[in-house]
Amino acid sequence: MADAPVHPQRPLPRRGLERLDLLLLCAEALDLNGGEAMVWLSEEMGLTDLFPNRVELWKRRCSNPLRRTTRRELPSEAEADGLIRILNALADRLYPMLRSLLSSAESPQLSEQRWTLFRSRLQELLQERFNPRRGGVQRLLDPQEGPVLCRELIQTMALSAGPGGFARLKASLMDAAA
Amino acid sequence: MKLSSRYEQTSCRLVIEGLPDLSAGQSSQTIGILTGFSLALAGKTELEGKREHLQALMAAVMPYARQLLSGMPRAFGADDQPVAIRPQADGHQLELRSSQPDTPPLTLQLDDAELADLVRCLDRLQLDPNLALPMEVPTPQPLRRSELRHRLPLTRRLAAPVVGVAALLVTAALASLLPTPKPPAATPASVNAPQGAR
Numbered sequence: 001m002a003d004a005p006v007h008p009q010r011p012l013p014r015r016g017l018e019r020l021d022l023l024l025l026c027a028e029a030l031d032l033n034g035g036e037a038m039v040w041l042s043e044e045m046g047l048t049d050l051f052p053n054r055v056e057l058w059k060r061r062c063s064n065p066l067r068r069t070t071r072r073e074l075p076s077e078a079e080a081d082g083l084i085r086i087l088n089a090l091a092d093r094l095y096p097m098l099r100s101l102l103s104s105a106e107s108p109q110l111s112e113q114r115w116t117l118f119r120s121r122l123q124e125l126l127q128e129r130f131n132p133r134r135g136g137v138q139r140l141l142d143p144q145e146g147p148v149l150c151r152e153l154i155q156t157m158a159l160s161a162g163p164g165g166f167a168r169l170k171a172s173l174m175d176a177a178a
Numbered sequence: 179m180k181l182s183s184r185y186e187q188t189s190c191r192l193v194i195e196g197l198p199d200l201s202a203g204q205s206s207q208t209i210g211i212l213t214g215f216s217l218a219l220a221g222k223t224e225l226e227g228k229r230e231h232l233q234a235l236m237a238a239v240m241p242y243a244r245q246l247l248s249g250m251p252r253a254f255g256a257d258d259q260p261v262a263i264r265p266q267a268d269g270h271q272l273e274l275r276s277s278q279p280d281t282p283p284l285t286l287q288l289d290d291a292e293l294a295d296l297v298r299c300l301d302r303l304q305l306d307p308n309l310a311l312p313m314e315v316p317t318p319q320p321l322r323r324s325e326l327r328h329r330l331p332l333t334r335r336l337a338a339p340v341v342g343v344a345a346l347l348v349t350a351a352l353a354s355l356l357p358t359p360k361p362p363a364a365t366p367a368s369v370n371a372p373q374g375a376r
Contacts, residue, residue: 102291
């Protein structure tokens, strides 16, 4: 049932691509080995036809318009599904960490330390790979707005984990442009 | 033979009890008839209910999670439904209304982590191959433009059209200040010239 078609075949809209790549970047910020984990999970899930090697995987992610070097070529529906599946599996692996970030039962100091660590890693990755002149990137780096957006990203990852996460996240990434 | 199925996730435990519906040709390990369920959320009362309560729980929580994923939380569960969920300033409020007439509704506050745990348990329940319960939970769908119109604040949504109309008005006003070209003086030469050429 998780694999039931969510919507008629159509490619991910621009905002969906941006969010998907940002969520993958969050997974890398949470797990220092996240980049390798993506390649490994893609092989594990039999996606080698779509992403034969790490360069192909990276190229598909680079269709995000917020990147420093953007590729015009948009991922096909199968490739986008592959990326969503990888994110779903990554979020599942990282679920205990996502949960501890979101939980209000954790001690406030410990929670704040974890958030600071996550945000600083995400900022490093954003500064390294994303175009700082784009409004979307500036908002994430903004000291006021950034933490709120970071929390939204972590909440999205937590709700995208698990067996029903794929269909839910895909539907959300396919939202119409506001 | 009574069967039971457990779904656990850190702060949430959901136990389903039921019987196989042998008349519908199901295997003896499949729960086809639900006799009851219990839901324990960490630090809160353990809840028990029947099929219609579980159905209402799924019908409220799953679309709520879908909507939250798009950053547009809104309440689910009508007044006549046993379960409702709505967003709060720092979490989510799950309201369980008893079918007994004089019992006040029970409200539970969930934080983001507890909601995620509950959603994962319900996901597993929905996709469990050993359950054959007809649960009517719609497949998640993308939101339409009209449903997303509150995502941007009104000022930002109106900024582009207002600036556009203002620019048009300013250009029109400036253009109207330009002197109109005077009509060519009706000299006999200019009038007669085309006739002469004919």
